[in-house]
Amino acid sequence: MKILDVNNPGFKKEFEEILARGKMDIENVEGIVKGIINEVKEEGNKALFRHIAKFDRWEPKSDNDLEIGKDEMKKAYENLSDELKKALHLAFDRIKAYHEKQLPKSWLDFEKNGTILGQKVTPVDKAGVYVPGGKAFYPSSLLMNVIPAIVAGVEEIVVTTPVIENKPNELLLGALYICGCPKTYKVGGASAIAAMAYGTETIPKVDVITGPGNIFVATAKKLVYGDVNIDMIAGPSEIGIIADESARPNYLAIDLLSQAEHDEMASSILITDSKEVADMTAIEVEKFLKNLEREEIARKSIEERGAIIVTNDIDEAIELMNKIAPEHLEIMTKNPFELLPKIKHAGAIFLGEYTPEPIGDYIAGPNHTLPTGGTAKFYSPLNVEVFMKKSSIISFSKQAIEEMGKECAVLAHTEGLTAHEKSVLERLK
Amino acid sequence: MKILDVNNPGFKKEFEEILARGKMDIENVEGIVKGIINEVKEEGNKALFRHIAKFDRWEPKSDNDLEIGKDEMKKAYENLSDELKKALHLAFDRIKAYHEKQLPKSWLDFEKNGTILGQKVTPVDKAGVYVPGGKAFYPSSLLMNVIPAIVAGVEEIVVTTPVIENKPNELLLGALYICGCPKTYKVGGASAIAAMAYGTETIPKVDVITGPGNIFVATAKKLVYGDVNIDMIAGPSEIGIIADESARPNYLAIDLLSQAEHDEMASSILITDSKEVADMTAIEVEKFLKNLEREEIARKSIEERGAIIVTNDIDEAIELMNKIAPEHLEIMTKNPFELLPKIKHAGAIFLGEYTPEPIGDYIAGPNHTLPTGGTAKFYSPLNVEVFMKKSSIISFSKQAIEEMGKECAVLAHTEGLTAHEKSVLERLK
Known part of the structure; x- marks a missing residue:
């Protein structure tokens, strides 16, 4: 893992590369995605059937074939191991409790002359959640997207997900049951986004679409934005860590790798004022790498997009990190809370050595859908307000x-x- | 003004036309706008100079020519009439006071086992406000966009506006002074949006862009969305009114016309359960129309896009209005507040006969930048949170x-x- 020194004359250029991380080439796929969206707009289910046959390798015979039955969900839930059930319920409960604390209240304000001003908060009528499928399915993503919509009070929540060869993932089915069996349709990619944005014979048009996805999904979300609202346009995952000499290199190393294993395009950046911590962490990274199941992905990500930056002091580390505006930010210093006032831009902030980033992915409660690629400068984590909107009140x-x-x-x-x-x-x- | 009866067999089709109002044909101008944005991205000020010469009919000689001086703003302010100064200051103070009540707080929550969860709220570093120029300049729009950014605590606020023939509008200059003299650059249209989204030698790259504009501006905002955040994509203005037999037809009529005069594309829709009120209002509309300065625009809007709908009862009126999700909603019934729980979708709600919609445009305090074309189903009025974002806190x-x-x-x-x-x-x- 490369170690960069801020005092090195070449550092400015190296740092600019870090700032430019995660740019997605939406222009490249825009034409294809527009075509897919227009087909769904014009032909509805008929277009979906064609796209499913092509991308998911099965052929729906009727409109009803698109939907996953609630019985299937229940059965799959019952077959989950007790250990996994317990973990999923703990996650569900903690995510729900955190998002309930986010709920905004309607308010009124009164003036002596009889004027009443205020703000009414209302959930959207319908929300659509996209869940990626194919190579892997992440039950945590389903929970993180559906729960805020439930807490917001959305009456109709719709889920879409690609189901390869019409064989739904058992874990997906079980997690859907835990989420209260929302209506779930077997369609993926840009077709799914278009179906939720404009509606088909079977899939209702929604008001807000959230959820992660590949560049086709991200591009489709950008294209339908305005006709519906979306949460954000998310790119590859990333972690930034600010550490001083008190940090443990083995913790730093495995936390950097926990982002790197996501994706070859993921970025893992440690900034520290301790040369010793920097050197030791690079050694620990190498040690862990050799024993990782996803070594190949993690190694490519760490070598090409990872970096350890050594600064003159912690303030300089914070300044650089604010420029990076990372999706996940860990603070591993003697007194992490005292740095909080200076942290301006980060999706989620993890404080102290007992708060590794994966805790936030699964169990802590805050949402793991976070702004990437520096967009934490203007985007917030996915939250209940994405599923609500306000009306001004004037009397x-x-x-x-x-x-x-x-x-x-x-x-x-x-x-x-x-x-x-x-x-x-x-x-x- | 046409009167529609919900019990008429043709009503469903007529109502669908109302629901389809305000669709903008972004596809039509997308190619041109993309070209403009790419020129600004690649050439910076040089492209701006060329666009200004073409669209605004003057030729900047140097980078400094792009900026409006603070002295100019001060001088123009001093030349405003006392009456106008007083009105602008009242508006400024009331808009500021309302938006201060919107400010979200950072929060922390503690668990017995030592877990700390929370949410940190931070303003964006830089915000860009677009102010249309050309045919007319609306000082109220400047106030409504800049004040929420000030209240949010944004350190650098940038304004862009086209200045035809390099002659700034005196009212714009005076209003800029009242807003604390933000850095203001003389460039308009898609070029201005691109300059704020990507930065040029002179104009800083911002994090969030807000402000109204024509279809070129709306399209540019959609295209840069994701690289920066935006407030919303807004279309023609509109009003919906729910009235019972207690409403005064002259009030209803002039309020409908106050939207119609904005734009031939504006929509003004009255829904009432009183056939008498419907008939009387149509007569009053005709009376007022004849004496309006902007008769031609208002007449075209009212005749082509206006409608009075007669329902069987008030609940039915509310149901239809929730489907319309109007930008502005007036409730003119005996007890307007009792309808509030049933109102789901509207940008701003005006209650009672002493709350005509123009009160909200200028002086009440809530923002007049509101979602149009039914997007109140998922968008909120412009508010301080557009200029802020959140970070999750986990320890x-x-x-x-x-x-x-x-x-x-x-x-x-x-x-x-x-x-x-x-x-x-x-x-x-």
Whole structure:
């Protein structure tokens, strides 16, 4: 794993490469994805059948074939090991409890002249969750996307996922049961996003689409944005760690690798003011790598996109990390909480040596759907408010419009909007 | 103005047309806008100079020419009439006070085993506000976009606006002074959005772009979405009114017209359970229309895109209005607050006869940048949180990871992510 020194003249260029990580080449696939979306818009289920035959290698015979039955989910749940059931229920309960704390409240505010102003919070009617399938299925992703929608109070939650050769993953089925058996349709990729954005004979049009996916899914989400809302456009996973001389190199190493094993495109960046910690961590990384099941992926990611940066002090480490704005940020210093005021941009912040990033992936409670590629500068983690929206509330009394109507009319007049002006003046007659 | 009866067999089709209002044909201009964005990305200011010469009819000679000076703003402010100054300051103060009430707080939550979970709220570093110019300038739009960014605590706020023939609007300059003289650059349209999204030699790259604009601006915002965040993609303005027999037809009529005068594409829809109110309002609309400065625009909008719908009862009116999800919703019934629980989708809700919609455009305090075309089903009004984002906070104690680490490791193992599993197990050794 390469070690970079901030005082090295070449560092600026090396750091710019880190900042440019995770850029997705959406332009490349946009044409294909647009074609898929238009087919689904125009032909509905018929297009889905064709795409499923092509990508998932099975042929639905009727509209009903698209849906996964609740009985299947129940049966699969019952067959899960007790250990796994217990772990999934613990995750479900903790994720639910955390997201309940996020719930915004409607509010009203009153003025002496009788004015009432406020904000009403309402869930969206329908939400769509995309769950990737194919190579692997991550039950944690299903939980992390469906639970916030449940907590928000969304009445209709729809799940779409590709089911290769029409053989649903038993774990997916069991996890769906734990999530209350939302309506689940066997379609994946850009077709699934289009189906949820515009509706088909079988799949309802939703208001918000969330969930991870490959570049085709990400591009489809960007293209349908505006017709529906989406959570974010997410790229490869990443971790940043700020560590001082008190950090344990074996913890740092395995945490860096826990991102690296996700994806060859994943980025794992340690920034420390201790040269010794840097050197020791690089050695530990090599030790762990040799015994990893996913060694090949992790090694490519660590070698090509990983880095250990040695700074002059911790403040400099924080400054660089704020520029990176990592998806996951671990702080492994003597007193991690004292750095919190200076941390500006990160999807999730993991404090102290007993909070490895995987704790946040599964069991802690906060969402693991987080902004990547520096978008933590403006995006938030997936949260209940993605499934809710606000309406302003305005009520003026007679006294209030008498007090402020003139100023309102002056502004409307200034903008040349005289029907606006008259609408106010009509009340002042 | 046409009056529709829900019991009429043709109503379903008529209502579907209302639901399909405000669809923008982004595909049509996407190619042009992509070209403009790429030029700005590749050539920076040089491209801006060319676009300004073409669209705004003046030729910047140097990079400095792009910026509006603070002295100019101050001088223009001093020349505003006292009446207008007072009105603008009242608007500024009330908008600021309302948005301060929206400010979310960071929070922490503690568990007995030493776990700390929470959410940190941080403003974005840089925000960009687009202000349309050309035919008209609306100082209220500047206030409504800049004030939430100020309240959010954004350190650098940038404004862009086209300045035709390099002659800035005096009102714009005065309003900029009231907003604290943000850095303001004379460039408009898709070029301005691209400049703020990617940065040029002069204009800084921002994290979030907000502000209204024509279809070129809306398309540019959609295209840069993901590289920066945006508020929403907004279309033509619209009003929906729910009224019972207690409503005054003259108020209803002028309020419908206050949206119609904005734009030929604007929609004004009254839904009432009183045939008499419907008929009387249509007559009043005609009376007002004849004396409107913007009669031509308002007439076209009212005739082509306006409608009065007569329902069997108020519940049916609410049901239809929730399907419309209007940008502005006025409730003109005997007891408007009692309908509030049933109102699901609207950008802003105006209650009672002394709350005409223009009050919300200028002086009430809530934002007038609102979701249009039915997107109130998933978008919120512009608000301080658009200029802020959240980071999850997770801190596990030794006891906490000892209690829950096993379940976490089970889930990681199930997903085949064994470095994740090892990262937890390493702490349990």
